[in-house]
Amino acid sequence: MSQPNPKIKMMQGNVACAEGAIAAGCRFFAGYPITPSSEIAETMSLKLPALDGNFIQMEDEIGAMGAVIGSSLVGVKSLTATSGPGFSLKQENIGFAAIAEIPVVIINVQRGGPSTGLPTKPAQGDVMQSRWGTHGDHPAIVLCPSSVEECYFMTIRAFNLSEEYRTPVIVLSDEIIGHLTEKITIPHHSDIDIINRLKPQSDPENYLPYENTETYIPAMANFGEGYRYHVTGLVHDETGFPTNDSKKIEEQLTRLYNKIEKNHDKIIDVSEYFCDDMDTLIIAYGAVARSAKQSMLKARQEGHKVGLLKLNTIWPFPEKQIVKLCQNIKRIIVPEMNFGQLAHEIEWATRRAIPIIKYNKINGEPITPLDIYNILINRK
Amino acid sequence: MDYLNYLRKDKMPHIWCDGCGHGIVLKSILRTVDKLGWDKNEIALISGIGCSSRTPGYVDFNTLHTTHGRALSFATGIKISKPKMHTIVVSGDGDATAIGGNHFIHAARRNMDINLIIFNNNIYGMTGGQCSPTTPTGKFASTSQFGNPDSPFDISRLAEAAGASFVARSTAYHFAKTDKYIEMAFRKKGFCVVEVLSPCPTAYGRRNKSTGKVGHEMLKDQKENSVPIERARKMKPEELKDKYITGVFIDRDVPDYFEHYNEVKKRAKLK
Ligand SMILES: Cc1ncc(C[n+]2csc(CCOP(=O)(O)OP(=O)(O)O)c2C)c(N)n1
Numbered sequence A: 001m002s003q004p005n006p007k008i009k010m011m012q013g014n015v016a017c018a019e020g021a022i023a024a025g026c027r028f029f030a031g032y033p034i035t036p037s038s039e040i041a042e043t044m045s046l047k048l049p050a051l052d053g054n055f056i057q058m059e060d061e062i063g064a065m066g067a068v069i070g071s072s073l074v075g076v077k078s079l080t081a082t083s084g085p086g087f088s089l090k091q092e093n094i095g096f097a098a099i100a101e102i103p104v105v106i107i108n109v110q111r112g113g114p115s116t117g118l119p120t121k122p123a124q125g126d127v128m129q130s131r132w133g134t135h136g137d138h139p140a141i142v143l144c145p146s147s148v149e150e151c152y153f154m155t156i157r158a159f160n161l162s163e164e165y166r167t168p169v170i171v172l173s174d175e176i177i178g179h180l181t182e183k184i185t186i187p188h189h190s191d192i193d194i195i196n197r198l199k200p201q202s203d204p205e206n207y208l209p210y211e212n213t214e215t216y217i218p219a220m221a222n223f224g225e226g227y228r229y230h231v232t233g234l235v236h237d238e239t240g241f242p243t244n245d246s247k248k249i250e251e252q253l254t255r256l257y258n259k260i261e262k263n264h265d266k267i268i269d270v271s272e273y274f275c276d277d278m279d280t281l282i283i284a285y286g287a288v289a290r291s292a293k294q295s296m297l298k299a300r301q302e303g304h305k306v307g308l309l310k311l312n313t314i315w316p317f318p319e320k321q322i323v324k325l326c327q328n329i330k331r332i333i334v335p336e337m338n339f340g341q342l343a344h345e346i347e348w349a350t351r352r353a354i355p356i357i358k359y360n361k362i363n364g365e366p367i368t369p370l371d372i373y374n375i376l377i378n379r380k
Numbered sequence B: 001m002d003y004l005n006y007l008r009k010d011k012m013p014h015i016w017c018d019g020c021g022h023g024i025v026l027k028s029i030l031r032t033v034d035k036l037g038w039d040k041n042e043i044a045l046i047s048g049i050g051c052s053s054r055t056p057g058y059v060d061f062n063t064l065h066t067t068h069g070r071a072l073s074f075a076t077g078i079k080i081s082k083p084k085m086h087t088i089v090v091s092g093d094g095d096a097t098a099i100g101g102n103h104f105i106h107a108a109r110r111n112m113d114i115n116l117i118i119f120n121n122n123i124y125g126m127t128g129g130q131c132s133p134t135t136p137t138g139k140f141a142s143t144s145q146f147g148n149p150d151s152p153f154d155i156s157r158l159a160e161a162a163g164a165s166f167v168a169r170s171t172a173y174h175f176a177k178t179d180k181y182i183e184m185a186f187r188k189k190g191f192c193v194v195e196v197l198s199p200c201p202t203a204y205g206r207r208n209k210s211t212g213k214v215g216h217e218m219l220k221d222q223k224e225n226s227v228p229i230e231r232a233r234k235m236k237p238e239e240l241k242d243k244y245i246t247g248v249f250i251d252r253d254v255p256d257y258f259e260h261y262n263e264v265k266k267r268a269k270l271k
């Protein structure tokens, strides 16, 4: 039998996110238009109906977030996409998905902020919001694509992670990547690994939707499958009903935390370039990682020992992966399109043992390879 | 019928105060479900936040207690992705028409196939009696100690104007009518709203003695001051002051969301 062929295409980053979602099995999209994310909604509205899926343009981002949670609860993988202002509006319901442990994927194509900010210009200002945007203590998984191909594969991975860990997962894209068109190789769908939520084995009478299992991840019954359980944003015990019992509260919130915390090694994903031969380490993510790679390659051609750590997931924070690379280096360069949101975490992770040069651009212009190259060469 | 077939006995006692109307409305919902013989596995009962929104916790369906005001959006996702599910939303007046007002009018505009039962007590019960969008002008609340300066919404007229298939108003006192309207709503496609006036002696009655202070007085007030809509249409606005207009506001056969979206799917597949 011949191998099914991969398809080579030119595609926009936002479209690739939508295509990735469909490949992951997403059959419901709810959203509200906002630049620079709207192509995701438009693509979903185009593709889903013919696949017997459903697209709905909601009245606002809060409603869109609610709708995707409802849809996932009946067993249909669901996506919403937005940018800064809409991401702010979604936060309360993202917290709901976190505590009720409903798998959903949220794509935030970042633009400049705060507030209405810079609708058509890139930024990475939502690094912290993607981690701490909703109130309360909760786990977060955030992926950062830096190419069109990564838009596709990271959206698939976001769905897989959300299903595996029963949690909302955020794809933190940005205006540059979202609106970039480049080559993408799409594998045959039989070559794509898909993970689906764990279904309960117990009968409905004994089903505990929030059971404290060894893996910390309880099995999830979909509404309508005979399990008739209760889902609430109130802190609940293993049965799903609200509790004020401090022991139960601690048990459940700790489990929620542990299910991500204890699986860092499986969730965190970074790419190292020339990290075994460097005195300078660039740490970058999203669009900036592309520029960082270019500048690194140029500097290396000229004999400078520069390595790059590209963060494919920024949350959970890849502390171990960063610390490991900090043994014999002289400096770290952290270019970001914000005032240093992740650099701050890196300073903390490295205990400031190594000088960190922050390069921050917040004027709506991209960070270019030359920007980073100049720092590599001119800043000691 | 045996209500216990539908209740989660181990979740009793409920949180509702003596004289609260919410339990009366719940019983109407359960009687109707029983009458229609719906399979409990195929019912999703969804709420926001409030005293009324605690209802799902007590009932043996697929139950979802969401964020304040947002129940209709969650319900929209449920209904679209599982159209077979009987999708019932219960909501307070604050939940449905203040923080959730936008979802409310848009669910009506789309004529989404959802049944919304609003427990309207003219006040924020759960948080201790602040003004709601249905607190009448001049009435008292913990945030309007000198009389409410705002004008209230007429929920049923709002739902009608926004495009719902079916809209009716009843009171906790008129439980038989409530049963009838809920049944009409449950049998009908599209967005169906039943607004039930539900006494809140704790947060409203105590402060607004005109309606009675305790539950049974407030029920009596509903009995004495309700006017069927047919009669109200012939009355002057002055005559309708402090009256509760009850009855079917609209019952129309218009395409619901799914009729339209199924056309979209057909057209998409032809492409
Ligand atoms: C976003 C948000 N804002 C405010 C609250 C606080 N809150 C809880 S219930 C409620 C009002 C409930 O009133 P209503 O919907 O009329 O229901 P009732 O309690 O009267 O049945 C408010 C304001 C909340 N839970 N969430």
Ligand code: SF4
Binding pocket: B015, B016, B017, B018, B019, B020, B021, B022, B051, B052, B121, B125, B126, B199, B200, B201, B202, B203, B204
């Ligand atoms: S405060 Fe009012 S609405 Fe809430 S339970 Fe008591 S009587 Fe009912």
